[in-house]
Structure formats: C-alpha cells, structure tokens
Amino acid sequence: MRVLLAPDTFGTTLAATQVAAAMAEGWAEGAPHDEVRQLPLSDGGPGFLDVIERAVGGTTVATTVSDPLGREVPAAVLLHDEGERRTAWVEAAQATGLHLLAADERDPRVTSTWGVGQLLATALAEGATRIVVGVGGGATNDAGAGMLAALGAGPATALARGGLALGDVPEDALADLAEVLDRFAGVELVLATDDTTPLLGLAGTSAVESPRKGAAPEHAQALEGALGRFTDLLVRALPRPPIDLLTGAPRRLDREPGAGAAGGLGLALLALGARCTGAVAEALHVTGFEVAAAGSDLVVTATDRLDWTSLRGSVVSGVAEAGTAAARPVVCVAGEVLVGRRETMTTGLAGCYAVADHPSEVEGMLADPVGTLRTRTARVARTWSPGR
Structure with a gap:
C-alpha cells in the first residue's frame, strides 16, 4: 500500500518535519511492506519556512530580527526564483512567535511586530517581486503597528510599544506611510492565513485571541479600544x-x-496592498499535495490537538477536504482527540486515533512525544494496512 503522511506540527513540541519522520518510523514498524512518503504541511505558523523549503528548495537568507519584546533572535527569509519572478517566503512567527516567550513574559499589551517589518525589509532588499507572509502562531496584538514602524511609516516610540500604547498614539504617527507604500509598489504581497477572526468586536482578535497570548479580560477590553483608535488612524x-x-x-x-x-x-x-489567501491551501499547492494524494492509497495527517478549532481552517481539515476530492481515505493521528466521531466525519476523516486516549496519558505523551507518536502510528498502520 502507498501511504502519504501529511501532518501539521505538534504544537511547539515537534515541527511538522519531525512529526512526519516519527510517523514514518512508526508506519515502517507496523507495516514494513508499505511504501511511505512524507509531506509535512503548515498553516502559516512556526515551521512554515521549513515546509516550503522542503517543497521548492530555494535560497535561505539568514538575518537577525527583534522578538516580541525587542530581543535579537535569528530568523530567515526563503527566496525562490521562477523565471523573472523572485518570491520571498516570510514566517512571521520567527519574529512574533508565542514560543519565543516564557510563560511569564506573555503579554499582548506590550509585544510588538517590529521584527516582521525587518523580515519584509530583508525580502525587499533581496529583490523580491512577490512576498508571501505566513502569520500564524504569534504573541502580538498591535495591528501590525510595530511592523509599519520598522518599515519607516512612523516612529518606534509611538508604534512599537505594543497594542495597548496605540490607545494614545499621536495623530501624525503614520506620517510616512505613503513612502512605505511606494517601497511595495510593483511587489505582489500575499497574506497567508486561515484565521477568520474579525479585527474588532465581541468576536474580534482582542476579545478572542489575546487571552491565549496572556491577556486578562480587562486587558482584552483595553486592547480592543486601542486597536479601534489605531484602525481609524491607519485608514x-x-x-x-x-x-x-x-x-x-x-x-x-x-x-x-x-x-x-x-x-x-x-x-x-x-493596508500595504496584500491580498489574502489560505495558508493551508498555499502549502497544499506548493507541496504538490494533489498529485501526491492521487498517487497514494491512504493519506494520514496529524496534529497535537484535534478539537473544534481543527474542523475548519487547519491542516487537518485542509488535508481531509483535499484527500476527499482526490477520492482517497484520510485518517488523523492526534495527540488528543476532543471531538466526536460525527464531527470528524463531517470534515471527511475516515478515522481518528489519539496518542493519549485518556487524560492520564497526556503527561507521558509530552515527556516522549516522538516515541509515543511512533508507537501509536505503528498501531494505526497495522489497522489500515492490508498486509503483503
């Protein structure tokens, strides 16, 4: 049997490439006669560049950028030339990722996207005519003000102090925005995300997403007001x-x-002229998932936590939909499965298998993510492989 392994990351524990490798070892143990292909995927968050580089190759330009709190961290921009078009791939999480902060440092009131502006500046300096920015997994809530400041739209003292400071930003804080727009003239800018959270309102990013980044309820309300003021100023x-x-x-x-x-x-x-596209769809396209799935008998995806948020706009849901379109069964191996069979079937999944079947097993899974994932995958292989 021909098996295609197309996993997401396991949170901050394992990158998608590591998940694919562990699953391949497990499948080889459970069904050594099967032909296995690894195709790690991404939703635009941490590991986005690794997935794209594995698919298209290209040249990696190493650089140093500011993390959400202004400390220097290593980062990179991936360049790929196709004819006269040079595409730069940017992973915003390299500068804004939640994984860059300790638990007690997470506070979206003060974190900044300055480092993303530095990554974009590097892409421009390298002659990119198309820039694709994956924006998942960030720790910021500043509406990109820090990014605009790093590109020269206004002073860092006004724009790069985090989301809360935008509540009293000066009226002329974006006085040089037109010059930044000129820098992007002739550049195709692509926002790669499956995040459909609105900017403002009761279901907006401050209300829904900032608590996951460390904000208390009262902080979320203050951030909502600050982003509202900055939005008006930006427009x-x-x-x-x-x-x-x-x-x-x-x-x-x-x-x-x-x-x-x-x-x-x-x-x-x-505001810089980007068009929005689905990050998962972009990854599926770039990695050639459609062709790979058509040449397989079974597709196996994976994620650390299969819950309600996984049912749309995720690698798992994207793989399930694309696999179904290719008339191939898709199953999922997840660290935890927190939704029922009926819900997973609606996404197109033919089966779901948890590494940790019981809450008591979660600690062991976190202690040995590779070993437990490999063992569970081997059991799935013995279930699905028809034998020699």
Whole structure:
C-alpha cells in the first residue's frame, strides 16, 4: 500500500518535519511492506519556512530580527526564483512567535511586530517581486503597528510599544506611510492565513485571541479600544483609500478577510496592498499535495490537538477536504482527540486515533512525544494496512 503522511506540527513540541519522520518510523514498524512518503504541511505558523523549503528548495537568507519584546533572535527569509519572478517566503512567527516567550513574559499589551517589518525589509532588499507572509502562531496584538514602524511609516516610540500604547498614539504617527507604500509598489504581497477572526468586536482578535497570548479580560477590553483608535488612524493615513471594484465605494479594511489575523497584523499587511489567501491551501499547492494524494492509497495527517478549532481552517481539515476530492481515505493521528466521531466525519476523516486516549496519558505523551507518536502510528498502520 502507498501511504502519504501529511501532518501539521505538534504544537511547539515537534515541527511538522519531525512529526512526519516519527510517523514514518512508526508506519515502517507496523507495516514494513508499505511504501511511505512524507509531506509535512503548515498553516502559516512556526515551521512554515521549513515546509516550503522542503517543497521548492530555494535560497535561505539568514538575518537577525527583534522578538516580541525587542530581543535579537535569528530568523530567515526563503527566496525562490521562477523565471523573472523572485518570491520571498516570510514566517512571521520567527519574529512574533508565542514560543519565543516564557510563560511569564506573555503579554499582548506590550509585544510588538517590529521584527516582521525587518523580515519584509530583508525580502525587499533581496529583490523580491512577490512576498508571501505566513502569520500564524504569534504573541502580538498591535495591528501590525510595530511592523509599519520598522518599515519607516512612523516612529518606534509611538508604534512599537505594543497594542495597548496605540490607545494614545499621536495623530501624525503614520506620517510616512505613503513612502512605505511606494517601497511595495510593483511587489505582489500575499497574506497567508486561515484565521477568520474579525479585527474588532465581541468576536474580534482582542476579545478572542489575546487571552491565549496572556491577556486578562480587562486587558482584552483595553486592547480592543486601542486597536479601534489605531484602525481609524491607519485608514485616514492611507493616501489612496482602497476601492471596492464592484460598488466603487471605499473598502473597510478592518472588515476584510484576514484583517484580524495574528492580532491584527493582517490589517497592516492589507493596508500595504496584500491580498489574502489560505495558508493551508498555499502549502497544499506548493507541496504538490494533489498529485501526491492521487498517487497514494491512504493519506494520514496529524496534529497535537484535534478539537473544534481543527474542523475548519487547519491542516487537518485542509488535508481531509483535499484527500476527499482526490477520492482517497484520510485518517488523523492526534495527540488528543476532543471531538466526536460525527464531527470528524463531517470534515471527511475516515478515522481518528489519539496518542493519549485518556487524560492520564497526556503527561507521558509530552515527556516522549516522538516515541509515543511512533508507537501509536505503528498501531494505526497495522489497522489500515492490508498486509503483503
């Protein structure tokens, strides 16, 4: 049997490439006669560059950027030339990732996207004519203000102090935004995200996402107000307000798909002219998933936690949908399975298997993620492989 392993990361524990390798070892143990291919995937968060580089090759440009609290961290931009077009792939989490902060450092009131601006500046300096930015897994809630400051739109003292400081940002804080827009003229900018969280409101990024980044409920309310003020300032600072091509009316950037992604980083990218696309769909396309699935008898995906959020806009749901379209059964191996059979079947999954079947087993899984994942995958292989 031909088996395609197409996993996501296991949270911050294992990168997608490590998950695929562990699963391949497990499958070889459970069904050594099967032909196994590894195709790790990403939702635009940590590990995005590794997945893309594995698929397209290219050249890695190493650099140093600021983390969410302004400390220097290593990062990279991946360049890939195709004819006269040079694409730069950027992983925002290298500068804004939650994994860069200790638990007691997580506070979206003060974290900044400055480092993402540095990554974009590197891509421009390398002559990129197309820049794809994956924005998952971030620790910030500053609507991309820090990124704009790093690109030269305004002073860091006003824009790079975190989301809460945007509540009293000066009226002229984005005085040089037009010059930044000129730098991106002729560049195709792509916002790669499956995050559909709105920018503002009761279901907005401050209300829903900031608590996961360390904000208390009262902090989330304050961040909501600060982002509202900055959004108004940003829209008024645009020299050429975006126009809806169908109605001819001005577009509300804060209501555009992707605006609330990564604590509003999507808003700033949209203001720079980015178009929004699904990060999982982009990864499936770049890695050639459709062809790989068509040449396989079974597709196996994986994630650390299969819950309600996994049922849409995730690697698991993307693989399930694409696998079903290719008329191939798709099963999932997850660290924990927190939804029922009926829910997983609606996504197109033919089966779900937990590494930790009981809460008491979670600690052991975290202590040995590779070993427990390998063991569980071997059991799945013996279940699904028909034998020689």
